[in-house]
Amino acid sequence: MLEELDWPAIVSEIDRDGFATAGPVLSPADCASVVGLYDQNTGFRSRVVMARHGFGAGEYKYFDYPLPDPVHRLRQEVYPRLAPLANQWAAALRLEHRYPETLDGFTRRCHDAGQTKPTPLLLRYGVGDYNRLHRDLYGPLVFPIQMAILLTDPKEFEGGAFMLVENRPRMQARAEVIDLRQGEAVLFAVDQRPVQGTRGTSRASMRHGVSRLRAGSRHTLGVIFHDAI
Numbered sequence: 001m002l003e004e005l006d007w008p009a010i011v012s013e014i015d016r017d018g019f020a021t022a023g024p025v026l027s028p029a030d031c032a033s034v035v036g037l038y039d040q041n042t043g044f045r046s047r048v049v050m051a052r053h054g055f056g057a058g059e060y061k062y063f064d065y066p067l068p069d070p071v072h073r074l075r076q077e078v079y080p081r082l083a084p085l086a087n088q089w090a091a092a093l094r095l096e097h098r099y100p101e102t103l104d105g106f107t108r109r110c111h112d113a114g115q116t117k118p119t120p121l122l123l124r125y126g127v128g129d130y131n132r133l134h135r136d137l138y139g140p141l142v143f144p145i146q147m148a149i150l151l152t153d154p155k156e157f158e159g160g161a162f163m164l165v166e167n168r169p170r171m172q173a174r175a176e177v178i179d180l181r182q183g184e185a186v187l188f189a190v191d192q193r194p195v196q197g198t199r200g201t202s203r204a205s206m207r208h209g210v211s212r213l214r215a216g217s218r219h220t221l222g223v224i225f226h227d228a229i
Helices: 007-017 028-036 069-092 103-112
Strands: 019-024 044-049 059-063 121-125 130-134 145-150 157-159 162-167 174-178 184-189 192-197 200-210 213-216 218-223
Touching: 007 019, 007 069, 007 184, 019 174, 028 069, 028 218, 069 103, 069 145, 069 192, 069 218, 121 130, 184 200
Parallel strands: none
Antiparallel strands: 019 184, 044 059, 059 121, 121 218, 130 200, 145 184, 145 218, 157 213, 162 174, 162 200, 192 200
């Protein structure tokens, strides 16, 4: 499914807007398979109840290594398609580091820096649950683009919209509400990205979240490419 996507257009849109939606990257069967993992007692390194930390309402679990096959495959195959843009952004922001061509190379760099915990996560929302605007930063090494995949058919819930908010210098915030189909991905800036303005290149900061769920239940897969301390 990934090979059928127009990756040059997707990457160009991420560069222009800070995010892009892609066609389905998981089949309905794959979505159901990943959702079914949530209630298992193995395969995860931790469970987070969002209300306990002021993150919102709902919960999520971080996968442990080795990652389930669909998650591992997505991480391995999408990273190299995004790495050139990540390096372009790093150069524009005058950062010293550059990103390896492969995820394995970047993961080794994370582990050498003490970031050894996997960060892909499975989120579960029920009625009244939501996720406050946030950034997924888990240590000094950050890959600047991440991916979220809706695993639930939108017909099965109401509300629960994926939201992005961008802040630029000397401008009011820009909000985006993104509707996804089952298995579809949104790729977006984790934190900062370069934008061109009248005074040259500046930094735009992105945060993401999920609005309150009014009915049904919703599962999402988050694919983050840097590991955690």
